[in-house]
Amino acid sequence: MKITMINGSPKPGENNSGTLIKYLTSLINENETDVYNISKLKLSDMQFEEMKKSSALVFAFPLYVDGIPSHLLRFLMRLERMDVFDKNTMVYCIVNNGFFEGKQNHIAVSQMKNWCIAAGLTWGQAVGIGAGEMLPFLKNIPFGYGPNKNTGKAINEIANNIKTLKSGDDLFVSPNWPRFLWKMQGTRIWNMRAKKNGLRETDLYN
Amino acid sequence: MNLMIHDLDNGLFKKLFKTSKDMHVISNDGSIQRCIGCFGCWIKTPGKCVLKDGYNNMGEILSKTDNIIIISRCCYGGYSPFVKNVIDRSISYLLPFFKTKNNETHHKPRYKKRCALSVYFYGEHITRQEMDTARDLVKAHGVNFNVSEWNVAFYKSSEELLGEVKIK
Numbered sequence: 001m002k003i004t005m006i007n008g009s010p011k012p013g014e015n016n017s018g019t020l021i022k023y024l025t026s027l028i029n030e031n032e033t034d035v036y037n038i039s040k041l042k043l044s045d046m047q048f049e050e051m052k053k054s055s056a057l058v059f060a061f062p063l064y065v066d067g068i069p070s071h072l073l074r075f076l077m078r079l080e081r082m083d084v085f086d087k088n089t090m091v092y093c094i095v096n097n098g099f100f101e102g103k104q105n106h107i108a109v110s111q112m113k114n115w116c117i118a119a120g121l122t123w124g125q126a127v128g129i130g131a132g133e134m135l136p137f138l139k140n141i142p143f144g145y146g147p148n149k150n151t152g153k154a155i156n157e158i159a160n161n162i163k164t165l166k167s168g169d170d171l172f173v174s175p176n177w178p179r180f181l182w183k184m185q186g187t188r189i190w191n192m193r194a195k196k197n198g199l200r201e202t203d204l205y206n
Numbered sequence: 207m208n209l210m211i212h213d214l215d216n217g218l219f220k221k222l223f224k225t226s227k228d229m230h231v232i233s234n235d236g237s238i239q240r241c242i243g244c245f246g247c248w249i250k251t252p253g254k255c256v257l258k259d260g261y262n263n264m265g266e267i268l269s270k271t272d273n274i275i276i277i278s279r280c281c282y283g284g285y286s287p288f289v290k291n292v293i294d295r296s297i298s299y300l301l302p303f304f305k306t307k308n309n310e311t312h313h314k315p316r317y318k319k320r321c322a323l324s325v326y327f328y329g330e331h332i333t334r335q336e337m338d339t340a341r342d343l344v345k346a347h348g349v350n351f352n353v354s355e356w357n358v359a360f361y362k363s364s365e366e367l368l369g370e371v372k373i374k
Contacts, residue, residue, distance in 0.1 A: 010243045039240075062243065066346040067284045070291035071240040077281065099304075099311045107284075107346055110339040114282035117335070183304050183311065190302040194249045205301065205316070206252040 003028065003162060004054040007037040008061025008072040016096050016132045017060040020155065023143050024058065024094070027159035038075050048082065056090040056124065056162055059112065062132060063097035063104065068111050080119045090124040090165050091116045092158060096132030100179050102150075102172035103128065109170055125161050125168035127154045131175045131182055133189075149176040207270050208373055209321075211293075212277035213286045214364055222368050229373075230267060234288045235260070238295070247298035253316060255295055265298030269317040273324065274353070275371060280327035280360065283339025299351065307349060315352045323348060323356040326371060328364045 005025065009015035018037070025033050034050060036043060043051075051057075061072050068076070079085075093112045095105040105128030116123045129151050144152030150173040161168045175182065191201050211232045212219060225231055239257045246256035247265065255262035268274070278289040285293065300313035325344050332340075341358050348356040361367055 010240055012242075015243075064241065064290075064294045065297065066343055066350060067290065068282075069241070070287045070294050073281060073284070073290055074287045077287065101310055104310065104346075107339060107342050110335075110342065111282045111284050114333070114336050114339055117333070118282060179306075179311070183306075187303055190249060193245070194252075197250045199249065199252070204249065204252050204303075 001056075001165075002032045002034070002054040003056045003058060004051050005033060005035045005058045005060065006075075007035060008039070008059055008069060008075075009037070010039045010062075010069065010071060012039070014136070015062075016135045017062060017094070019135055020094050020096065020129070020151075021058075021060050023152075024060075024155055024159055024162075027156065028163050031163065039071055048084065052084050052086075054089065055165055056092060057085075057121070058162065059091070059093040061093070061095060061108075063095055063108050066104075067108050076115050076119075080115065083120075085119065085121055087120050087122065089121045090162070090167075091121050092124040092126070092162055094127045094129065094155070094158065096129040096135070098131075098133050100130050100174055100182055102130035102174050104130065105172065106170075123167060124165075125158050126170040127158050128170070128172040129154070130173065131177070133186075134175055134177070134182065147175045147177040150174065208273045208275065209267060209271040210275045210277065211289055213279060213288045214277060218364060222364070223371065230271070232261070232267075232292055237261075238288065238291050240291060241294040241297075245302065248302040253298050255298055257295075261292060261295050264292065264296035265300075265316065268296060268299040268321070268351075269319060271321045273322050273373065275373065276323070276325045277364070277367065277371070278325070278327055279364075280329040280332045280336055280340055283336035284343055293347075296351075310349075312350055320352055320354040323351065323353045324371075325356075325358045326361065326367055327358065328361040328367065330362055332360055 009017040109126040154171040154173045209230045279286040303314045304311045305314045344358045
């Protein structure tokens with residue numbers, strides 16, 4: 001079975017959507033998976049031909065101002081216009097956001113469902129992950145453990161549904177970590193990153 | 207000042223709306239770049255986007271605005287790609303730091319002044335579900351952009367907007 005994963009992150013280097021795709025791929029590796037990073041490459045007709053053969057499309061992307069980032073939206077509209085997929089093709093998505101609460105991804109998930117209807121495909125499941133910006137700091141902690149416990153569990157569940165092409169309830173998860181601590185760490189990290197750019201803390205309020 | 211962000215072609219826009227000196231209009235000249243998620247507008251050049259394409263000063267523009275008027279085709283219960291691109295490039299309006307409101311985390315505002323937000327969606331086949339999503343989206347913007355009030359309206363075509371956009 002062929003599964004197409006679409007990385008909707010605009011970041012050229014390492015990105016959270018890529019990290020989540022990597023983990024998901026490790027769980028479904030008995031299947032053929034193709035990963036496309038839409039911000040890096042312009043897909044060729046041949047790649048679209050390949051995509052057509054997939055039983056499932058998995059979109060992993062960051063939440064941008066309460067919704068789907070504009071570059072991914074352009075891509076989705078292109079896919080809809082092409083009208084090439086079989087109507088049984090399943091659509092799954094994994095959205096991560098910068099706020100603590102995974103629930104804040106729910107509007108982007110609704111937009112993906114609306115797209116799925118417009119494109120005439122079959123809805124599978126969504127996972128919405130909070131505090132996505134924590135992921136790079138948790139590289140040494142496996143998914144399913146510690147702060148990554150809830151994220152890991154949710155990805156495991158969507159992976160099982162993808163493997164069997166089943167639908168499931170949407171899952172919204174926040175990290176297994178105190179929110180006040182995350183907030184404090186966030187402030188420290190922004191200030192540290194500003195300092196690296198030669199700025200003082202007060203400069204950030206310009 | 208009033209701010210209008212729209213995705214109409216310029217001929218139609220001129221036919222539908224009279225603009226004044228008090229109105230800042232942001233339209234699609236084809237040069238807008240996508241947000242690259244670098245956070246430069248927060249930690250490198252605070253308050254300003256690092257991409258130089260003429261759409262890099264949204265934070266400052268919003269800080270001077272009393273009313274934001276958005277006119278957009280409704281796409282899957284959200285904005286069209288151009289309008290969303292402008293919004294995505296507007297996060298310099300906020301600070302990177304977090305606050306908690308209604309038991310949810312959001313970004314702290316950079317500016318004291320607050321503005322009102324009116325969104326006019328158009329499209330021939332907007333479904334009920336898309337309308338619900340669009341209302342949720344604008345409501346969430348209301349919280350995240352710290353606006354004083356917000357409202358949403360739907361129209362079957364952009365031509366129907368003639369005389370409909372109320373500017374205080």
